[in-house]
Amino acid sequence: MNTHAPMVTTRSGASIATRRLSKSFNGTTVLHPTDLEIPAGQILVLLGPSGCGKTTLLRLIAGLEQPDGPDMIRFDGEDVSGVPIEKRNVGMVFQSYALFPNMTVAENVGYGLKVRKVERAQREAETRRLLALVGLEEYADRRISAVSGGQRQRTALARALAIKPRVLLLDEPLAALDAVLRERLRVEIGLLLREFGITAVYVTHDQAEAMAIGDRIAVMEKGRIAQIDVPKEIYHRPANDFVADFVGTMNRIAGRVENGLLNIHGGETMARLNVGGPDRATTLCFRPEAARLASANGAISARVAATTFFGATQRLVAEVSSECRLQLDLPSNVSVTPGQILAFEIDPAAIIEFQTEA
Amino acid sequence: MNSRRFDFFLILPLAIFTLAFLILPVARLIAEAGSGPQGLAGFLVILTEARFRNSLIVTLLLAIVTTVATLAVATIAAQTLANRRFTGRGLLLSMLTFPLAFPGVVVGFMIILFGGRLGLVGSVTKSLVGTNVVFAYSLFGLFLGYLYFSVPRVLLTILAAAEKLDPSLVEAARSLGASPFAIQRDVVLPALFPAMYTGGALCFATAMGAFGTAFTLATNIDVVPLLIYTEFTLATNASMAAAISIALGLITWAALAIARNRAMRDVKGG
Structure with a gap:
């Protein structure tokens, strides 16, 4: 490997590893000890019904929740369990978009660079580049209230990518959109994430979305990973009844x-x-x-x-x-x-x- | 019934109210103010005569300081109450609504119990350092009274807004690397601003015009509401009282209009 090669513009993000990662709230275990390996650049979808622990797992990786014990989460081999989210350098996309209503589309995208004290000219150039990437150049100066749901979620994605995060975490990003838009955006997002080559964890309860976006899918049930594999295997070789029923339609003859x-x-x-x-x-x-x-x-x-x-x-x-x-x-x-x-x-x-x- | 006539009937109660309690009395007040020895030039006396002018400035400053202090206390407390669940939270909230019904006289009375000649602070300081600290009858006492009166009202207004704030907004800002200070400045305060405006306007108007508390505490305070009372009853100078009333009304109204204008500009499109 040539270590003197210049950095390529496409970043691949960090690998994520969890070791016996668990979380309980007030004595109730919401995530049982979980081992997970996500290679750099891979998109892992956490799929499951509500209350299965998928969002908790995502928030633990983000640093929004504290795990039950030390050294349970590593990025590129480095223990980040004690690193607060502000310093963890993770990009987040929320179901509610969580865009700042008092800022324009461009100001939202550039916000992470602004708080990082990136110089204005560089910040604006980077913002423009990202807006172009998600097809929102014309909407740069619009208020958030003046753009559609799909445009809002693309703004949120651009905002999360602007800080060049080590990992991108998406929590049901398309759940608030109508069906047609959801289908179109999941293709777009899938392409964009692959173009960026970023490590991503994507939470959804929608199996079609999981199939379309995930390099691998982890189907979760009651705080555990029931099966983790590529979409094809999940579909054709479900590990148990639960996975078989949750992903696709399954017939049974007793x-x-x-x-x-x-x-x-x-x-x-x-x-x-x-x-x-x-x-x-x-x-x-x-x-x-x-x-x-x-x-x-x-x-x-x-x-x-x-x-x-x-x-x-x-x-x-x-x-x-x-x-x-x-x-x-x-x-x-x-x-x-x-x-x-x-x-x-x-x-x-x-x-x-x-x-x-x- | 056609819709224009129906609209007319819908608006009629408000129209009667406005006419009876706003337009007619204010017109009468203006007429009264102009009936003094100097005519409408009486209005200028408010500014030229030091007693009136100083009273206006003191009242305005008191109202501004009260509003700023109330907003500071209430905004911080509202965020804490909105984001944390602890035992006694419900009790604390219901206790906050307890003084809402107190008239100004009672508030003044409580300040006297606290910082008056025989008050709590006085007796404590007397036994500790030998001096009886008394502040109830000063502007500071009045300031505390207004604070006591305003904080619960403003707090409940801002709390409602703080509870509606999407927690993922703050989480998104944190993930982008924003410091707690930046989150307050860029995310939380802009979202709370409309409620802060509403609460602040209420607080400012109260502090400008409240009479009961000032009357209870007033020995050497010369705030505008008391000045109006003195001019009207003791000096039987009805035209002067009317002129000051109008000035008080105008200043308060203008201050609120400016604040609202700002608030609307800040939340435009939000």
Whole structure:
């Protein structure tokens, strides 16, 4: 490695490591001891329902909350547990934007440089550069109240990036926006963060957002990380029931495996699913898109209860029996009407079986 | 009923009130002020005669100092009360509303109990250093009385604003590296400014015009409300009393207008 090489303009931020990081409030544990490694430049999404501890974890990394013990958080190997947020050099983006209403868009973006006593000309140049980056040059002199929600969040992002933070922390940044804008901005933010190559921790309860933005996703449940992996693995190989349900739609077929076959009773026919393995009571899971139409022989038959058109695909609610309702995605050019009996099969490679008690 | 006539009926009570209690009496007051030996030139006497002029200056200074002190105490206390939860907080808040109903006379009486000839401070200092410290009957006593009167009112106004302040604003400023001083200057105070204006205006107007406390404490204080009273009752100089009243009203009104103007400019678009 050539140590004399000039600094590249794109910074990659610091790596983040937590060791047995935990937090309790008044005797209630909101974050159980958590080990986390985020390499420099990676975007980690903390995904989970409200109260799962994702925001607490983010605030601990930010320095807005104090961990239960010493030396639990490191940036680039340096213990920052005792460093207050003012000195930790982290960029923060909040759900409420948290923009200063008494300042213009440009003044907001330049605020971190101003309190750092960066000379005026340099500050203004840097502010302009960041406003250009988020596409807000024309709005520089506008009051915050005079720009839209999406523009506010881009201002907040530019303000956080202006201080060249070691890590960027985003707490549900898109939750206050309407659906269309949210979808557009999550693409923009994802691109921007990658362009910056900054280490980022992004909190959300929206799985689509998590998939779009995260290099990796940590799904959290009740103060613990249930699974941490790349989006594909989280989706296709969920570690447990909770992750399977929280990310995407999961179908379940319960039954008993005998001689490697799961008997499914439904409608007029009975299908056997070849799953192999020892005899056991089990629940098999599969995603809606793992279903495909099949000839009646050996396939599962189900009565279509409802269809929803999604454009490229359509989602069917199909009843195998009164206890077993499934959601199946089929190409939208297949003609299906409610009440119809449909024969389908499941891609064996897409079947997931969790270890459950017999 | 068409909407213009309906609007007229909606505004009618306020119109009657304004006419009966504002326009007519003030017009009468102006007429009265002009009826003195010097006519409308009586207004100039307020400025030319030292007794009146000094009284105006003293009152104005007292009102300004009271307002500044009240805002300082109330703004600091409001932020602390808004951001911290501690046992006794509810009790403290309800105790603060307790003196709201006290008339000025009672406030004056309490200042006498505190700093009067037989007051708490006097008896303590007498037993400690041998001198009976008395300040109740001075401008300082009046200042304390107004402070006692104004702090709870202003505090509750600013507290409401401080509780509405989005905590992530302060967190965002901290993450950007702002010092506590910079956060106060750039984030918190601008957000509290409208409430500080409202509270400060209330406090200023009270300190300019309050009579009861001044009357209770007054031995050697010559604030404007007392001057009006003296001119009206003792000197039976109704025209002079009227002229000073109008001057008092105008000064207070102008001060509040300037402050409001500033406040609106500062929060414009906020």
